[in-house]
Amino acid sequence: MPGTVVDDVEIIDGDRGRGTPPPDGGDGDGDSPGSRRPFPKRAYFTALQLGLAAIVMFFMAMASSYIVRRGLGTDWQRTPIPPVLWFNTAVLLISSVTITVARKKLASGEREAFQSLWWVTTGLGMLFLAGQIIAWRQLAAAGMLLATNPSSSFFYVLTAAHGAHLAGGILFLFYVAFRPWRKSRISQETAAELASIYWHFMDGLWIFLLALLTLGR
């Protein structure tokens, strides 16, 4: 990089170089090699955001396919929305509230309240998944199966894909609850924060999919 080369000529020949801390990079704290800094907590947040970006791309591909497929052919029939989905949606929204409160309890040191609310959140997540299975059974009973028509195909695929990601979130909640965090690179508070971001994201994703499945029928 020619620009840098010129800078360094000055550093070699002049006084500027002595004791000059290196320009910013990483945290930029110090100018001599030393023992390695602690593993940065932010890396977990970076990774989570990247993971969410990949999930967004996956669901955008699905949603685009939904919109394109609906506009093609003459075989698209509107899939009725089982009423239990509204109950499931309420359950998921409540779980987003409980996980937020749980995290605040953990931050303020109220461990018992945290644990109770964490388990309530996990239970609500499982209730949501059970509700989704009930919705599938209701649809199947009404004769709308996976291959019945493209609309029902997408209904099953989108709900299953979201359910699989939410099941991953439930495992995440168990992990936060059970892992011995004293031996970890991050604290339980940080892990709970990461889990709650993922959980809220799953909540938002479900609202988007529900809007697609109801308004976009």
Next chain:
Amino acid sequence: MVTHENGGHAHHAPTGFIQKYVFSIDHKVIGIQYLCLALFSAFLGMGLSLLMRLHLGWPAAKFAFFKGGQMTPEQYLALMTMHGTIMVFMVLTTAPQSGYGNYFLPIQIGAADMAFPVLNMLSFWTTFVSLVVMVCAFFVSGGAPIGGWTSYPPLSALGEIVGPGQGAGETLWIVGLAIFCGASLMGALNFITTLIDLRAKGMTLGRMPLTCWTWFVTAILGLLAFGVLLAACILLLLDRVAGTSFFIPGGLVVTDQVVTWHKGGSPLLWQHLFWFFGHPEVYIAILPGMGVASHLLSTFSRKPVFGYRAMVGAICGIGFLGFCVWGHHMFISGMSPYSAFAFSILTMTIGVPSAIKTFNWLGTLWGGKITFNCAMLFALGFVSLFVTGGLSGLFLAQPALDLYLHDGYFVVAHFHLIMGVAAIFGMFAGLYFWFPKMFGRFMNEGIGKVHFWLTFIGVYAVFMPMHFLGLAGNPRRYSEMTAGPFLQALQPLHQFISVAAFITIGVQLIFLFNFFWSLLAGEKTTEENPWHATTLEWSIPTPPPFDNFGGVEPVVYHGAYEFSVPGAADDYIPQHLAPELVRKSDGSTS
């Protein structure tokens, strides 16, 4: 890895064989595992192409190893499909990014390991499982799939009635690819996090080696593209096994059978999803090669990279534009001419950052003290192949020309040169360059030069004539086209290509010999930095210890390409060398 509350990124080297070499969490071992997987896959893929070329050159010849003596069209298509799949996914996606990137990205940015070592191990073994699943397709009833590496529906979605490989083989292919998507997503996430959050003190973005920039942008492409391919694979699998009709239209007649159990689907929907992934995939294959070429041209010309910032801009520009041009793979699908026009303009726009890169490579070489060792020769070969393969891309970017050329050998020549061979030259360049650091020995230069020249001439001899085949109207993806008189005249050219291919493949055995011989008995390196290079991997012992920098975090003071700095005694300034330690040309330090 031992971890502790808010503690350092502490590592203790594993002692057991399994932990050390099989389920290792060391990024260097994982990098070598990826390279070994790619090496195996490359020879497998070349073996398949050898059989294809044998048949294309002499369609009527009988060989004992074909059932019935002669290759059937279906067998040819199965070889073609698996050749493309294995080469694209298991070689071009795996070696430049996951192999070299895994080994050298953490070291070049001054990190002790990848951000998530266990996830890293998991991504390698998931890749391995996907390779096993795909290769299993050869051994199931009906054999390997015959739908090509793009696996277009409806033929890929209808099952065995379409052809022998479209039963279990195609299902395994889709499942294997879906697993590969998962592996690539894990890898991409790890690469990006590592680069963003684990750079050493002083390693600003403007000081990063261009290799790291290309691994970074490639990982972003992978992160955004493989999720889309995964979604497409799931929908295609459901069309096959669950009776859905995402991609299968109604009223199809296949092998005299009317398909009544599907209707209304769109094969073009698959093409959009596939190519939205597929075009970035081209850059996933080639960008790391560009990084290695830039790095080596600078190192062995003893000159800074010409226009470093422009190079970074070009890398990012190519990555961004890669997501805007997927439609140029679909010009012949009957798309609106207005859409085709837009995709055409965007595609030709990629010529701008590509030209910037080429100009800057030449600018880097201009007036340099060039060392023509094997690593440098392969880097120069990369530039040559990139230019040759890239120029034909400008022809294909124009819908009017693409309509004629798309289904012919012109395209085969184009993508093999730009995506296949250029990327492989980047890999060879990287191997000759980094081999001493990885294994403590040099690869043999004499044998290496024979390998380079024969390969360089060989690949041009194989792929240049294919342009003429394409212009003459020879379609691709057919096992033989000797029935029509106008194509019979091209048969000697096919035979020439086949002979050139056999020689070029044979030459790779020279490479294989050099690789293993050098590994065991090559000249030992006597210093940590035999090339007098600047980046951090040359500041640590050879081969690098388990945690790279011995628990110490390096500090970076210089850009990645400070060669021949006026006033400095040496013609290179390592990135980690404190300014007061840089020797001036009068023998003093500041």
